[in-house]
Amino acid sequence: MLKxxxxxxxxxxxxxxxxxxxxxxxxxxxxxxxxxxTSTQNSGLFDEILPRFEQASGTQVRVVAVGxxxxxxxxxxxxxxxxxxxxxxxxxxxxxxxxxxxxFDVMYNDFVLVGPADDPAKVNGADGIVDAxxxxxxxxxxxxxxxDDSGTHKAELKLWQAASIDVQAASGSWYRETGSxxxxxxxxxxATGAYVLTDRATWIAFxxxxxxxxxxxxxxxxxNQYGIILVNPDKHPAVRASRAQDFINWLTGEEGQNAIAQxxxxxxxxxxxxxxxK
Numbered sequence: 001m002l003k004x005x006x007x008x009x010x011x012x013x014x015x016x017x018x019x020x021x022x023x024x025x026x027x028x029x030x031x032x033x034x035x036x037x038t039s040t041q042n043s044g045l046f047d048e049i050l051p052r053f054e055q056a057s058g059t060q061v062r063v064v065a066v067g068x069x070x071x072x073x074x075x076x077x078x079x080x081x082x083x084x085x086x087x088x089x090x091x092x093x094x095x096x097x098x099x100x101x102x103x104f105d106v107m108y109n110d111f112v113l114v115g116p117a118d119d120p121a122k123v124n125g126a127d128g129i130v131d132a133x134x135x136x137x138x139x140x141x142x143x144x145x146x147x148d149d150s151g152t153h154k155a156e157l158k159l160w161q162a163a164s165i166d167v168q169a170a171s172g173s174w175y176r177e178t179g180s181x182x183x184x185x186x187x188x189x190x191a192t193g194a195y196v197l198t199d200r201a202t203w204i205a206f207x208x209x210x211x212x213x214x215x216x217x218x219x220x221x222x223x224n225q226y227g228i229i230l231v232n233p234d235k236h237p238a239v240r241a242s243r244a245q246d247f248i249n250w251l252t253g254e255e256g257q258n259a260i261a262q263x264x265x266x267x268x269x270x271x272x273x274x275x276x277x278k
Contacts, residue, residue: 031060032243035072035080037151038181040226041065043201043270049259053250059243067181069149075099075229078236081244083229084251086151086199091227100229104252107260107271108225111155112203113216114186115141115195123195129219133163140174142194146185147177151224156197159221199224201270226271228252251275 040046041063050061064074068085075083076099083100085091094100113123113132121141126132136143145167146153160167167175176194178185182202189196190210198206203214228248233239250256252275260273 031062032081032240033062034082034084035064035075036084037068038065039199039202042183043205045263048263052259057246067148067150075231081231081240086224086226087154088225099232101232103227103229105274106226106228107273109200109271110224111197111222112200112214113197114212115215116193117211117213119215123215126216129221130163132216133159136195137165142192143175144185144189144194144196145177147179152199204265204268204270
């Protein structure tokens with residue numbers, strides 16, 4: 001049988017529970033959640049640079065790698081402490097709507113159009129990416145899109161609009177959508193002989209190229225900027241603001257920028273740091 005607890009024992013028990021409860025609620029867990037894109041994860045960038053920050057700060061970084069659109073939705077819902085994506089207009093809107101505190105440039109690379117080596121649409125040598133996409137549409141060569149509201153998908157749709165091509169009308173014929181990340185979309189593209197617009201970092205890291213190659217690159221419209229934002233703790237009090245700001249400061253500071261610049265695959269630099277000097 002359980003023995004009755006005396007008054008002094010009861011008071012001790014209540015004090016212990018109260019102390020535990022207060023500690024559990026005020027303790028700052030030694031991690032942050034970063035809502036980011038598949039390109040930063042699939043390229044291997046995070047695997048390369050995050051251990052440096054974690055060792056220096058004692059803060060673990062947990063990455064949720066999804067398309068930019070989904071990352072923004074997740075951050076808006078408070079499911080993260082930091083947003084690191086690549087769709088500047090959407091990022092600025094995120095801040096303007098009060099969900100983020102301030103946006104900072106971090107790094108950039110570019111998009112490239114990849115396709116079969118025989119280049120059935122003859123886009124190699126086109127006078128700009130818009131003409132290259134017109135050639136794809138006019139020839140009705142297959143094109144595979146992420147179709148997932150990611151930063152890459154947003155950029156792609158702007159380019160089709162600039163080319164005056166209605167890809168919604170072509171959906172299901174020569175234009176196909178995977179609703180998946182960049183790696184999965186590239187796999188579908190190489191398996192079906194389709195052109196794909198991809199960020200260069202993911203393409204360099206992609207291991208299933210087969211006979212695929214870059215068929216068009218170099219247009220200034222293909223510039224791909226990444227930004228970082230602290231999720232607003234006034235909107236979501238659970239945000240680990242201090243640790244998250246430490247991460248932003250590190251990534252946009254000298255050490256983080258050097259880590260980004262040093263990341264290479266096969267001698268090729270995948271991202272180029274361009275945070276403003278502080």
